[in-house]
Amino acid sequence: MLEVINVVFHGAAFGMVLYVITVGLSITMGLMRFANLAHGMFAMVGGYALIVSMGRYGVPYPAALGLAFVASCLMGYVLERLLYSRFYGDSELAQVLISIGLIFVAIALVRMVFGPQSQRVDLPSYLQGQWHIFGLDWIAYRVFIIVVGALLILALWFGIERTRWGAKVRAAVDNRAMAQSIGIDTSRIFSLTFMLGSGLAGLGGALGVELLAVQPGYPFEFLVIFLMVVALGGIGSLRGTFFAALLIGLADTACKYWIPELGSFLLYGLVIVFLGLRPGGLFGAQT
C-alpha cells in the first residue's frame, strides 16, 4: 500500500512537470497548427536560467523560478516574431526542419557556454527533506511541485475559460478564419499565446530540474515524451493534456519502479498502439 502511495505521489509530481512544460505546446499546436518540435528548448532555457541565477548569483529560489519564466517568455516572443510567424500555414516539413535547426543551434550554444555535463543546483533548505502530513513522510520538493502545478492549472483554466483573452483563444482554435473575420486580432493572440506557452515551458523546466536533468541534449532527449503527452491528450485540449501528462507521469514512474528491466519500453509500446487505434488521442476528435 505504502509503495502504491509512493508511486502515485512521485508519478503525480512528474506528471505536473510534464503538464506545465507541454501545455504551451498543445495550445500553440491547436492555435497555429505549428509542429514546434523545439518546444523543449524553452524548458531547457528555463532550467539553465534557474540553475545559473541561483548557483552563480545567489538569487533566491522563488525569484529564480520567476526569472526562468520571464527568460523563456522573452525568448519565445522574439523567436515567434522573427522566425515562427513566417511559417504559419506552411508545409509541415518546413516547420519541422525549422524547429530542428533551432534545436541544433540551441544545443551547440548551450554546450559552448555551459559545457556538456549536466548542471545541478541545491534546492533551498525549506524544500529539502520531508514534510510529515497524514502520518506519512512526503518529499517536500515534490509536494511543492504538485501544489505549484495545481495552482497553475487553476490559473490557466480561469484564463482560458473565464477571461476575454481566453474566449478569443478558444475562438481562434475552433475556427481561425471566422475569429479573424469578426475582428479578433489573431496575429496578436498567436504572439501572446506563444510567449505564454514558452514561458510556462521555461517554468516547467525550472520546476523539474531534479526530474529532467538539465544538459545540452535536453531538447532531443525529452522530445518523445513531450510529444507523447501532446498527442495523447489531443492537440489543443487543456483537459486532455492534463490527463495525458498525469497518465504518462504515473505510468512512467510505475514502470521504472516495478518493472525496471522493461524501462520505458512498455509505456512507449502502449502509447504507440493506443495512438494507432485512436489517432486523435484520449479526448480528441476521431477523424
Added chain:
Amino acid sequence: MDGQRLKFYLPRAPFEITELIPWVLGIAVFFLLPEYLALAARILIFIILVLSLDLIVGYAGVVSLGHGVFFGVGAYAAGIASVSLDIHDPLMQLLIAAACAGLLGLLSGAVVLRGRGLTLIMLTLAVASLVHEAANRATQLTGGADGLTGVVIDPLLGLFSFDMFGKTAYVYSLVVLFIVWLLLRTLCRSSFGASLIGIHQNTMRMQAIGTPVLRQLLFTYTLAAAIAGIAGALLTQTSSFVGLNTLGFELSGEILVMLILGGVGRLYGAFVGPVVFLVAQDYLAKQFPENWYLGIGVLLIVVILYARGGILGLLDLLVKKGVKA
C-alpha cells in the same frame, strides 16, 4: 518546385543527358581519386539512404523523424546474420537486411501512418526510440553500446574480396545505388508515383476519387524502409562493424538535412545533399567539432528561409536566369 515535379511526372519522360552526370562522376571518382574511395563509398551508401527518405518525405509527404531506424535495423541484420547465423555472403545479407527493415516498416507503418501531423511525427520518433533501446539492451545479440564486431564478409559473388583500399566496396555500392535509382525512377514516373504526389498535395481528394490512400502509403513506407535497410547492410559490409549510432536520432536528423540541402522531392536532390554534407563533415567536423552542429542548425534555417529548393533549386534559378538573359 511543383512545376519541376509535374514535368518529371510525365509518364514517359525521356532520359535527359543531365541524368548521366552522377554516373559519369561516380566512375571518374573510382579512377581519379583512389585515396578517397572509403569516403566515397560512404557517400554512395548515404545517397541510397537519402533516396529512400525522399520517397516518403518528398513524394508521399510523410514527415518521418525516425527513418534512420530502418538503416540501423538493416545494418544490424547484416551484422547479426554474419556473427550469429554464419551467413557471410554479401548479397544474402542484403536480402536479409531488406526483409528485416521492410518488415519493421510494414508493421510500424500500419500504426504510424494512421496518425496525422504531430502525432505521426511523434510515432515515427517513438518507434525509433523503442528499437534503439531494444538494441541497447540486447547486448548478447548486438553488443550493446560497444557495437557489434567480428562481422565476416565473403568475397562478392565468390570472386571479389573486400580489399583494404575499398575498391570492391565502392564498385559494389555504386552498382547497388544504380539499381535502387533505376527502381525508384521507374516507380516515381509511373501512375503510382503520380498518385503519391496526389496524396501529398490533397489526401482528402485522393480518397474521394477512390485511391486506397493508406495502402499506397504503407507500400511506399515499406519499400523505403527496405531500401534504407539495404543501405544499412552496405555500411556494415564496408566497415565490418555496427555501432549503436546507426539507430540514433542524430542520424535521422542528419539525413533530413542532407535531403533538404540537395532538394526535396526530385530524386536528384538525394545525390547532391550527401556529397556536400559528408565532404563538409569530413573536413569541418574534425577541425571545429564545437561549431559543427551550430553550423548545421544555421544552415538548415537559412535554407528553409531563402532556398527551399536546396542546391538543385538554386541551380534551377540560375539556369532560368541564363535562359532569359
